[in-house]
Amino acid sequence: QQQVKQSPQSLIVQKxxxxxxxxxxxxxxxxxxxxxxxxxxxxxxxxxxxxPDVSEKKEGRFTISFNKSAKQFSLHIMDSQxxxxxTYFCAAWSASKIIFGSGTRLSIRP
Amino acid sequence: DSGVTQTPKHxxxxxxxxxxxxxxxxxxxxSVYWYQxxxxxxxxxxxQYYNGEERAKGNILERxxxxxxxxxxxxxxxxxxxxxxxxLYFCASSVVATDGELFFGExxxxxxx
Numbered sequence: 001q002q003q004v005k006q007s008p009q010s011l012i013v014q015k016x017x018x019x020x021x022x023x024x025x026x027x028x029x030x031x032x033x034x035x036x037x038x039x040x041x042x043x044x045x046x047x048x049x050x051x052p053d054v055s056e057k058k059e060g061r062f063t064i065s066f067n068k069s070a071k072q073f074s075l076h077i078m079d080s081q082x083x084x085x086x087t088y089f090c091a092a093w094s095a096s097k098i099i100f101g102s103g104t105r106l107s108i109r110p
Numbered sequence: 111d112s113g114v115t116q117t118p119k120h121x122x123x124x125x126x127x128x129x130x131x132x133x134x135x136x137x138x139x140x141s142v143y144w145y146q147x148x149x150x151x152x153x154x155x156x157x158q159y160y161n162g163e164e165r166a167k168g169n170i171l172e173r174x175x176x177x178x179x180x181x182x183x184x185x186x187x188x189x190x191x192x193x194x195x196x197x198l199y200f201c202a203s204s205v206v207a208t209d210g211e212l213f214f215g216e217x218x219x220x221x222x223x
Contacts, residue, residue, distance in 0.1 A: 034211070043112065043200050043214030044153070089153060096208050097166050098143075102152040 004092050006101030014109050019077040021104045023090035026071065030092035035064065035075050036100075038087045047088070048075070080108045113137065116201050116215035124223055128189040131218045135182055135203030141165070142184040143212060144176055145200040153200070159184055191222045 005024045013019045023033075034049035050057045050064040050073065057064045063076040077084055085108045090101040113136035123129055135142050144156040155168035159178035170176075173191075178184040188195060198219050202212040 032210075036212075036214075041216070043114075043202070043216050044212075045112065045214065046211045049211075093208070093210075096158065096160075098155070098212065100153045100155070 004090060004099045004101045006090050006104060008104060009102070010105040010107070012107045012109060013080045015080065015082060017080050017108075019075075019080045019084065019106055019108070021075045021088055021090070021106070022072065023074065023092075023101050024070075024072045025092050025099075027092070027094055028071070029094045030099075032093040033064070033066065033073050034091050034093075034098075035062075036089045036091060038089065038103075040086075044089055077106075080106075082108045082110055084108050112213040112215060114201060114203050114213050114215035116199075116218050118218055119216065120219050120221075122221045122223060123191060125191055125193060127191050127222075128187065129191065129220065131186040131188070131199050131201075131220075133184045133186070133201030133203075133215060135184070135201075136213050139203035139205050139213070140182065141204045141206060142178055142182070143202040143204075144170075144184070144186050145202065147198040147200060147217070148196075151197075156186070188220070193222050196220055196222045 035047045036044035037047040038044040048059050048062050061078045066073045088104045115134040117132045140161045143158045146154045156170040157176050158166040173189050176186045198217040200217045202214045
């Protein structure tokens, strides 16, 4: 019940395309859903986050779509660029505990 | 720069040895988290401290221990090291203990030979 399932494990997208990463959860007590971006040799950094009272949040080329009834949320990267190549982690907070997904390695082909 | 400082950045040691990893959180952050990231693996939560007290425990081995000191820096102690302990160890900090942004350090890469 504490798991956050993330897919796909890896993703290759052409420059200018849309990258989509999906996450699903079971625990309805989760109430904050951040996405973290990690470049090689660096620590993860917060990219964008959403609370379950909204269905979508957009920041520049990055959008989170949230489906509370299906207990799913996804990250969409529009007009994907080579600089977006990184590992992306979804996460979910419940009380004082944050659970991370297993990560998606995204490669953007020039 | 996240403001979280981890030392050392790299550490090579032998099986059976003991090491200590250090973390200085962002100024003002009361909560410190430790994560282990093995090659091509996700972030495995080890332990969380809030203002000097243990707040939550994850999959931390009995050979590992941690503490948060009055000045809020934290140390992760790894003992009786095994080859499988080779990993990146991340420290993260946050202002509060509940939902919010975690700020990660750049990690300490431990290699056990």
